[in-house]
Amino acid sequence: MKSRKEYGKIFPPHKLQRNHVAMKYKIDVAFKKEILDPEARAVEQSLRKKGFLSIKNITIAKTFFLELEDKNTLEDIENLARNYLTNPLSETYVIQKLDTEPSV
């Protein structure tokens, strides 16, 4: 029978690392105005049925918060947004740079 002392050898303790954040960006992605968004439409219809009759329009957007370890140019971020985070045929995006907190 193994003693507890021996079990202690098998597993080293587990530690979580904290990383340095150099840059933060917020990217909002939404459908282009001409595209029908059935989800937004369903939400609008539900709310109107509930009595919120003054709602004129609802747009649903996705927001990506990027935390980057190294410095990147705005061009890099534009490339990311245009070619990867959105489908340019149907979606548009808005990029906003955020302040980073002082790192620990």
Added chain:
Amino acid sequence: MNQVITKRAPFVQAEPSHLNTILASHKITKEDHKNILSILERPPTLAELGVFSAMWSEHCSYKSSRVHLKKFPTKGPHVVMGPGENAGVIRLKDKLCLAFKMESHNHPSYIDPYQGAATGVGGILRDVFCMGARPVALLNALRFGEKSHGKSPWLCEHVVKGIGDYGNCVGIPTVAGSTHFDPSYNGNILVNAMACGILHEDKIFTGSAAGVGNLIYYVGAATGRDGIHGATMASASFDDTKEEEKSAVQVGDPFFEKLLLEATLEVLEKKLVVGLQDMGAAGLTSSVFEMASRAGTGVFLDLNQVPTRTVGMSPYELMLSESQERMLMVVEPKNKKELEAVFQKWDLAYNKIGVITDTKKVEAVFEERLHVDMFVEPLVERAPLYRRPMKPREASPCKSPEESWQTLFFKENLAQMITKLCGGRVAHEAIYEQYDHEVGLRTIISQEGGGASVLEIFEPSCSPQPVGIALAANCLENYCGFEPREGARQSVYKVARSIIATGATPLAITDCLNFGNPEIPEIMWSFSEAVEGIAQACEELGTPVVSGNVSLYNETNGKSILPTPMIGMVGLHDNPVFAKRAVCSGKDFIVYLLSYKEKETNLAASNLWETLKYQLPRQVLTPIQSEAEEESSNFIRSVVKEETILAIKDVDREGVLPSLLRLCQFTGDIETFCEKEKNLELYLAGIVGGYLIALPPFFEESFEEKGKDLQKNKLTKIACVKKEGDELIFLEERISLFSLKDKLQKETKELFH
């Protein structure tokens, strides 16, 4: 590292009032606490208290129901593995076996219907594939409150979306089931999910922690704070005052489940593991204790090694979290590297978190302190076992009606009355079109017309020829509310009949017994009665119970649901490619009713009875005649072999007229032979033990000839259908089918946006 673990975590020792609060929040009674102290011979740590709370909850220990469940027949020539494992396993043909089980996820689905239903599907899939079975079909049996009642449309929409999104993403077809609406579920919906998987008889895996020195791997998604005490929540009623309990809902990721499924099957194919167990209700706790209990070994866990996605989780949380899509695998040290390679390929989180010992204890350390240190056996052996008091429910006083049901029926416009009879309770297309029922290329018949589903399984390594299975899941809860024993018996027969109607032979069942508060003697009585009814039907039909689940405390503010013993049945089909559907249209055909020679109608709790709004005195349910059922099922089997039969649909509570319309899919020119004075009841009342059979006109004579040999049953010509047209001719009135169908479809479409 030379760690000597002698330090223990602090014990839960407090002054009585504070201790009582802690115990109450863990739903541990004083009696339980005394037992805990005697088992441990010391006060428990907080983590240990959590373990007892979860393992001794109703959901995990079946403390109120265990004593009754013993009455189920569980053995048979087809049964390979009965209740007690993650799923039941039956032999279909040669070495081809089917693992299946039904589980409930009622309480979480009421709180978060999308995630509650989705994680219900995820959980039952894991139960099946951790036996080593590749899942091939999903079923679900849903019960919601009245369509017009506040939350019902929202609950229905999101439960269906949750099941659809999860099952479709994992790529398992959702092929059959049932969805009913009834006021008794206004405060407690039911979401029962069933999964079936195929496997080779010699390659069945069990959740057993075998082999001292073997390693325990955690694999799947990282652990978070979801669903802590989900098991305890499922073991309690809702009431308006307990808002804060409503946070223990788990979140599922079907993509991860798919990765976990493929990785597990790959690992089993490569023979890399000796035991598997999924982490479901009560998370790591129940998995580890169940595995150790089955093998009679012990487990040493290092909770520091559990992959987490949240910082700062306590050992209590690590033991009890119900984060989804996680499994434990037992592996021999020599296979470690190969196992890890498979996990890396599928991008799953994994870590070695423990070893199997011979201590017969479960020991768990966290940050150099021992938080759990207890023997496995007493936890299981000394789990509370209740023999709760039972009291038969008193029948409510009978009021003699002022008018006969026939008078009431004809008070309204006939077309309107028929619309009411057909609508309301059951919903089909709008719901099942949201489930992918064809992925896998095995589906022959899906749930059109509300019948059973038939799949063709072809696994040359297990059986040289393709094998057919028929699946169905349903319950006659209104009958059970009336007479729990006969109602439960009729429920089993109903599901059996929908399977026989396709041409298959019922083999075995799984069940999910959904009831109210067992602390109420009348509810406990109805539970016991239902169990006896199921046991009786299973003996008569030769279909043992191989797995199952119990869900109690389905009650809100003191109001319980109807007793709902959901039955999930599997049948074997010799010729699946020619399985009979429950619908037929676009042709000319004749419809016959095959029913008992006498006492074939039932008014009590029937669809007709409810449509007329309970204005009838209570009557006794017309019982099943088991010999007549045997004769009719033999007749169906012989007749199904004729390719000329177009469709067969089982009839029961709904009645002949609505079933006929569903059979014809609300199209065609339907001429019925109903006469007000002679056979009105046959068309409108509930039928016991009935089948509607559709056949081409030229086959009429030889079919009636066959029917002459029947002794306990009879054939009645019900309708003549022509493919061109859009009318129902009933009692000399012509009713437009198009507008009828339109009204019914609108009703269900309104539930979904």
Added chain:
Amino acid sequence: MNTSSQIAIIVYPGSNCDRDCERAFKDIFDIDLLRVWHTELSLPKVRGLILPGGFSYGDYLRSGALASFSPIMNAIREHAKKGGSILGICNGFQILTESRLLPGTLLRNSQNQFICKKTKLISSKKDSLWNKVVSEKVLNIPVAHKDGRYYLDENGLKNLEDNDQILLTYENNPNGSVNDIAGVSSLCGNILGMMPHPERAALSNRQASTDGRKILEYFLSRAL
């Protein structure tokens, strides 16, 4: 076993219909598809590729988007450039549009729900080979998808029509696709994409239509 397999099937994490396609091709044409895992950087020597249905990467970000960033994508582009044949079914069609190998994009169904049902498709391509193989005007092939609404701007649509790139259209549009488009081909016609599942209407021993076979036959006649 057919050792010199000419057709490969790309398998992504989350692909569901790969085994269905394998079964269909084996049962009907006795062809063994070569399975290629998405992390491969090159393709074996094959003449045709199939991108199967399913939920690659859980359909996260956008259906087919993450799969279009997979390591195997470069090899798929090479294959397309050389004129190799590709058939994208359902999720496969989504991956082809996301990687710009086919025009358009697939959006959420207009009724905002998953839909699984039999559909009637109208054969729309005027090409002689297509009409020789797909001889019927109407094909019965089922759909099963949540993001199947085809969208392309006006100019793009005009190009599709002018260049005979529309393969199939829905008789009763189940998802709001623009111009009822159910499937399209690339300009050269070597890349085909469609939302309906031809492999589900192909096996003979099902109580279902076998019209899907014609689509698979057309793909094979172009590839081999």
